[in-house]
Amino acid sequence: MLIHNATLPDGRTGIDLLVQQGRIAAVGPNLQAPEGAPVIEADGWLLSPPFVDAHFHMDATLSYGLPRVNASGTLLEGIALWGELKPQLTEEALVERALQYCDWAVARGLLAIRSHVDVCDERLLAVRALLYVKQKVSPYLDLQLVAFPQDGVLRSAGALLNLQRALDLGVDVVGGIPHFERTMADGAESVKLLCELAAERGLRVDMHCDESDDPLSRHIETLAFHTQRLGLQGRVTGSHLTSMHSMDNYYVSKLIPLMAEAGLHAVANPLINITLQGRHDTYPKRRGMTRVPELLAGGVNVGFGHDCVMDPWYSLGSGDMLEVAAMGLHVAQMTSQQGMRQCFDAVTVNNARILGLEGYGLAPGCRADFLLLQARSPAEALRLRAARLLVVRGGEVIARSPAASASLNLPGRPLNVDFTLQRDPVPSGATEPPSIE
Numbered sequence: 032m033l034i035h036n037a038t039l040p041d042g043r044t045g046i047d048l049l050v051q052q053g054r055i056a057a058v059g060p061n062l063q064a065p066e067g068a069p070v071i072e073a074d075g076w077l078l079s080p081p082f083v084d085a086h087f088h089m090d091a092t093l094s095y096g097l098p099r100v101n102a103s104g105t106l107l108e109g110i111a112l113w114g115e116l117k118p119q120l121t122e123e124a125l126v127e128r129a130l131q132y133c134d135w136a137v138a139r140g141l142l143a144i145r146s147h148v149d150v151c152d153e154r155l156l157a158v159r160a161l162l163y164v165k166q167k168v169s170p171y172l173d174l175q176l177v178a179f180p181q182d183g184v185l186r187s188a189g190a191l192l193n194l195q196r197a198l199d200l201g202v203d204v205v206g207g208i209p210h211f212e213r214t215m216a217d218g219a220e221s222v223k224l225l226c227e228l229a230a231e232r233g234l235r236v237d238m239h240c241d242e243s244d245d246p247l248s249r250h251i252e253t254l255a256f257h258t259q260r261l262g263l264q265g266r267v268t269g270s271h272l273t274s275m276h277s278m279d280n281y282y283v284s285k286l287i288p289l290m291a292e293a294g295l296h297a298v299a300n301p302l303i304n305i306t307l308q309g310r311h312d313t314y315p316k317r318r319g320m321t322r323v324p325e326l327l328a329g330g331v332n333v334g335f336g337h338d339c340v341m342d343p344w345y346s347l348g349s350g351d352m353l354e355v356a357a358m359g360l361h362v363a364q365m366t367s368q369q370g371m372r373q374c375f376d377a378v379t380v381n382n383a384r385i386l387g388l389e390g391y392g393l394a395p396g397c398r399a400d401f402l403l404l405q406a407r408s409p410a411e412a413l414r415l416r417a418a419r420l421l422v423v424r425g426g427e428v429i430a431r432s433p434a435a436s437a438s439l440n441l442p443g444r445p446l447n448v449d450f451t452l453q454r455d456p457v458p459s460g461a462t463e464p465p466s467i468e
């Protein structure tokens with residue numbers, strides 16, 4: 032397959048991409064298609080690596096309203112509601128909802144998801160269901176699972192044993208929730224023991240960490256410490272980190288360099304953070320999202336996660352990582368050209384680094400997984416939630432969407448509206464996107 036005349040996220044235009052045996056064989060101008068190879072005309076649209084979600088809960092997705100709706104809209108009522116739903120779950124219903132969500136994801140060009148799976152259940156029902164789903168979707172979607180002790184690995188009886196059983200069954204990553212343990216000391220102890228468990232087993236770590244408006248919730252500091260101590264650099268992620276929003280600035284000036292030194296990844300979940308955090312505030316209300324531009328500037332890899340779609344915590348969402356990135360852009364006020372590009376990276380390359388995906392990207396040798404978006408640049412893709420014209424996996428087209436267009440029937444007005452026409456376009460042809468501060 033040859034893709035002809037695409038624009039790349041770095042701004043290069045007129046680029047061809049050649050696929051051979053499921054891998055990218057060449058990328059550049061004026062490539063020749065081998066005899067008989069299909070040529071797909073990209074018409075200058077944006078060719079991007081697939082979207083990646085670094086933080087999701089596939090065991091809870093599409094359960095909105097079961098057994099009731101979250102009335103307060105808070106994180107804690109969501110956790111209580113999930114506790115009410117858990118005894119009613121069946122493996123069949125979990126599998127069905129997860130597979131439906133994966134269909135949505137593929138249609139939106141989301142081809143890799145890290146999902147937490149609750150292990151605080153003697154039966155490990157959700158673990159078994161999602162391990163089945165992982166294998167079932169593997170031809171078209173990379174599903175990475177995190178053993179997540181929702182009720183606290185120390186606070187909930189038997190949770191540590193169940194977490195270890197889940198890892199034995201094939202769950203990929205060690206999870207945790209230190210801010211939900213009974214005390215700060217227990218939270219710190221949970222970070223220590225879970226990092227040690229990951230180091231012993233050679234696994235990655237991804238903790239729900241400091242998902243709180245409490246500025247004194249500082250488990251991320253402990254996570255950085257044990258990451259460093261155990262040599263886990265580059266393999267550990269702090270998810271949410273919302274308390275950083277409320278922390279003292281002086282303390283943060285010490286913390287971010289420690290996080291960078293430990294090679295920690297950070298995941299913000301913009302849709303969820305902006306709706307769950309600050310619920311105890313009157314006015315002004317805190318946004319609650321972690322300090323994304325400051326972390327990036329400090330050398331920490333930051334990804335954005337969807338976290339929830341139609342579940343006890345969030346009634347909206349559709350698997351569209353462009354919606355996630357656009358919300359992150361607004362909440363973090365990352366409106367410069369560079370900032371918008373960073374938000375696009377946060378749902379593509381940055382998340383791929385967090386998952387440790389092999390062969391991800393648009394370089395020769397990478398897996399032939401990519402999207403053709405109806406946009407001329409990453410910023411335009413964010414602005415328009417661009418149509419996913421093609422979704423390609425291993426060199427095969429696995430989803431298509433029609434181009435977005437509208438016909439108007441107004442007196443004396445043009446009939447077709449093209450929302451991609453730029454009045455003041457970003458200069459193209461540059462190898463690096465221009466930075467306009």
Ligand SMILES: [Zn+2]
Binds near residue numbers: 086
């Ligand atoms: Zn989560």
